[in-house]
Amino acid sequence: MAVQPEGTPCWADAMFSDVEGAKSFYGDVLGWTFGEASSEYGNYTQAYADGKAVAAVVPPMPGQEGQSAWCLYLASPDVHATAQKITVNGGEVLMKPMQVGDFGSMLIARDPSGVVFGVWQAGVHEGFEAKAVPGAYCWAEIFTRRPEKSDAFFPAVFGYGAKQLDDGAIDFRLFDLGEEPVLGRMKMTDEFPPEVPPYLNVYFTVADCDAAVAKATERGAILRFGPMGSPFGRFAALSDPQGAPFSVIDIRTTEGAMPETIDVS
Incomplete structure (x- = not known):
């Protein structure tokens, strides 16, 4: 998969206090199967549609319990440069750029109207392995x-x-x-x-x-x-x-x- 153009929606994940419940629900509704939870990364668990990675679920980090919501990530060639553009244009960086092993780098931000979104700079994890097919x-x-x-x-x-x-x-x-x-x-x-x-x-x-x-x-x-x-x-x-x-x-x-x-x- 080629590196995606800046701003392309490239990944989605959500925090759930009841991860097993979320897996059961989305498995039933969207036909997802799930990989092993990665204890090194907060029990982050990838979801698959027909064997292709399409999303992930994760329990909340301590202190971040609250309303569950899906987070959409937009592709960036440089999360640090994107973080600067977010701030300059009136947005707020909620989670500063962070390296996630060799998978890539991420940040979480909020636009000036209050919409929360993620930014992803791909490493070995480039994002969605499938789009616009059932479950994706x-x-x-x-x-x-x-x-x-x-x-x-x-x-x-x-x-x-x-x-x-x-x-x-x-x-x-x-x-x-x-x-x-x-x-x-x-x-x-x-x-x-x-x-x-x-x-x-x-x-x-x-x-x-x-x-x-x-x-x-x-x-x-x-x-x-x-x-x-x-x-x-x-x-x-x-x-x-x-x-x-x-x-x-x-x-x-x-x-x-x-x-x-x-x-x-």
Whole structure:
């Protein structure tokens, strides 16, 4: 796998107080299998879809117990340089650049609107071994109440181009690298309770959206939105039994015409 362009979503992981419960839930809903926990790295445990590494779960470090959430990592050729750009552009580095053995280097940051994300400089671990196949990462969207903050920050740090959806009903933007869309940005409306913080919503691919939702809710997940058809696939938003938001999408079942966009780079 070639080194991924700066700003490409390249990995996702989540902290769970009940790791075994998370493994059981996602194993059932997404068909994941799991490797051995790495005691050297805080019992970090990789998840696999059809033998390909697609995500990881880990127990919280002491003092970091709290709401479970998925963290999306964006590729960087130099995490130290990215950390500087984050700070210069009004973001906050929550976890300073850290070497993770020969796997690579990472940091955790927050954009000026409150969205938490990771940055990954690949070593031997280059990131997702599969995308857009059942069980694997497919897409992600920044959900924020202050879109103007995110809209300025992410292109400044990662060099994204931007296209705004030409639709007065919703405030949605696409960030791209060249012609390749890599992230969405959605303005959070009043439908989101005030206690829900801004976040990065990660979409995992499934073969059948409705079946995945049925399995997830049977296992204790809460359905937040959908299932709904779209030109990109049939999708639904959920919170897992430990409160981590995520979405599932069947990209083979599409509906309607692709929306018009306006270049706002």
